[in-house]
Amino acid sequence: MIALLRGFLWLTGFWLAGESLVVLLDLPISAGVVGMLLLTIALLLRIGRLEDIAAASQPLIGLLAMLIMPGVVGVFFVADEFAGQWLAVAVALVGGTLASVLTTLLLMRRCMPAAPRTETPQETSS
Amino acid sequence: MSAALIELREALLSSPLSAIGLTLAGYLMALWLVERLGRPSWCPAVLLAALLVAASLWGLSIDVADYQRGADWLMLLLGPATVALGVPLYQQLHHIRALWKPLALSLPPAAALACCYSVALAWALGASPEVMASLAPKSVTAPIALGIIEALHGSVPLLMGGLLITGVMATLAVSLLAAPLGIRDHRILGFTLGVNGHAIGTVRAFEISPTAGAFASLGMSLTGILTALCLPLAWQLLGL
Numbered sequence: 001m002i003a004l005l006r007g008f009l010w011l012t013g014f015w016l017a018g019e020s021l022v023v024l025l026d027l028p029i030s031a032g033v034v035g036m037l038l039l040t041i042a043l044l045l046r047i048g049r050l051e052d053i054a055a056a057s058q059p060l061i062g063l064l065a066m067l068i069m070p071g072v073v074g075v076f077f078v079a080d081e082f083a084g085q086w087l088a089v090a091v092a093l094v095g096g097t098l099a100s101v102l103t104t105l106l107l108m109r110r111c112m113p114a115a116p117r118t119e120t121p122q123e124t125s126s
Numbered sequence: 127m128s129a130a131l132i133e134l135r136e137a138l139l140s141s142p143l144s145a146i147g148l149t150l151a152g153y154l155m156a157l158w159l160v161e162r163l164g165r166p167s168w169c170p171a172v173l174l175a176a177l178l179v180a181a182s183l184w185g186l187s188i189d190v191a192d193y194q195r196g197a198d199w200l201m202l203l204l205g206p207a208t209v210a211l212g213v214p215l216y217q218q219l220h221h222i223r224a225l226w227k228p229l230a231l232s233l234p235p236a237a238a239l240a241c242c243y244s245v246a247l248a249w250a251l252g253a254s255p256e257v258m259a260s261l262a263p264k265s266v267t268a269p270i271a272l273g274i275i276e277a278l279h280g281s282v283p284l285l286m287g288g289l290l291i292t293g294v295m296a297t298l299a300v301s302l303l304a305a306p307l308g309i310r311d312h313r314i315l316g317f318t319l320g321v322n323g324h325a326i327g328t329v330r331a332f333e334i335s336p337t338a339g340a341f342a343s344l345g346m347s348l349t350g351i352l353t354a355l356c357l358p359l360a361w362q363l364l365g366l
Contacts, residue, residue, distance in 0.1 A: 008206065011206035011207075011209045014209045014212075015205045015206055015209050028277045028358035028359065028362070029277070029355060029358065030208070030272070030273020030274065030277075030354065031205065031273070032204070032207075032208030032269060032270065032273055033208065033270055033273055033350070033354040035205075035212075036208055036212040036347075037212070037351065038209075038212075039210075039212030039213070040212040040215050040219075043216040044216065044219070050216075053213060054213055056206075057210035057212075057213040060203065060206060060210045061207065061210050061211065061213075061214070063203070063207065064204075064207055064267075064268070064325065065153075065170075065172045065325070066149070066150075066153045066172075066175075067204050067207055068172065068204070068268040068272070068286065069152070069153055069176055070145075070179075070193070070201055071268070071282055071283065072172055072173065072176035072283075072287070072290065073176045073179045073183070073190065073194075073197075074282060074283030074286065075283040075286055075287035076177070076180040077180070077190045077283070078281065078283045078284060081281075082257060082281075082284065085252075085254065085257050087251060088247070088248045088251035088252060088253040088257065089248065089253065089257060089261065089284070091251055092243075092245070092261050093244060093288055093291045093292055093295065095243070095244075096243035096244030096247050096261075096264075097240075097244070097264075097295040097296050097299060098295065099243045100236070100239050100244075100265065100296075100322050101296055101300055101322050102299070103236060104232070104236040104239075104317070104318045104321050105300070105303055105309055105314065105318050107231075107232040107236055108228070108236075108309075108318060109307065109309055109314060110232075111228035111231045112228045112232075112311065112313065112314055113225075113228065
């Protein structure tokens with residue numbers, strides 16, 4: 001439990017550091033993304049205990065779906081606001097996603113080297 | 127309704143805990159229902175949970191703005207939760223080191239096109255700038271997309287709806303298109319699911335195999351970071 005609190009303090013600290021950078025440098029990015037990059041860099045430099053940070057990160061990441069859910073609720077109350085644009089929205093989402101999935105698959109098929117079969121067992125660790 | 131009951135309703139609604147309770151109850155009930163339905167990929171638990179909450183707000187005639195004000199206390203946790211995504215990113219860095227060349231070649235165009243196709247289609251069909259701004263980050267994982275939408279001045283509810291549909295569509299598209307294209311490499315399937323279908327695609331990828339899941343979360347984080355760094359700048363340059 002204490003490890004979780006220590007980890008949560010690290011996460012909050014990195015968010016605050018991200019927010020400071022965003023405000024000071026007037027960046028058009030969210031504090032969370034800057035904090036995430038700072039955390040990755042810190043872990044690479046072996047700053048902060050990975051066990052503590054992971055203890056707080058895993059439950060939070062597991063809760064992400066619930067944390068964004070209140071934002072989704074609003075979509076059922078904006079029908080009038082975007083009246084007349086729903087066809088454009090639907091075509092853009094469905095057509096755009098089909099097209100981008102097709103492009104990504106073709107791009108990756110071109111760029112990715114053939115999978116060495118020996119690589120497979122060690123992959124299971126992640 | 128008697129005066130005492132009206133007073134009680136006011137008192138309960140003035141506390142953010144009623145919105146938080148409603149959110150938790152809706153989410154847990156949706157999880158239970160989705161489990162009973164056999165986890166269909168076309169219906170993520172978040173969508174069902176949001177429907178349940180929306181229906182209860184409507185049934186209890188609670189203003190959605192009041193609910194959102196209370197739920198903001200819960201969404202405050204999105205900040206540290208976004209930072210937390212750095213941990214899986216750090217753990218997946220060995221994939222980037224091993225495959226940096228194909229990833230560097232395919233990620234930027236894939237992430238850029240995921241955004242451009244939709245914005246172009248919406249523009250061609252005469253959507254307003256606000257709608258285009260709300261659809262642009264549709265392939266980005268929700269916590270990062272919420273940060274992007276502030277810079278683009280888009281609509282949060284529209285973005286959230288778009289994210290859900292995109293995730294479900296990307297999952298369907300990958301299962302439809304992979305076989306005809308002869309793609310069986312789990313790394314490619316996972317990466318495509320993560321780049322296009324963010325968290326919903328990543329969940330599907332973990333069902334395929336751990337390798338697909340690892341590449342999906344890698345694709346999801348890299349797309350999120352790249353889009354968060356480039357899209358607000360591109361939007362300013364285009365003068366939208």
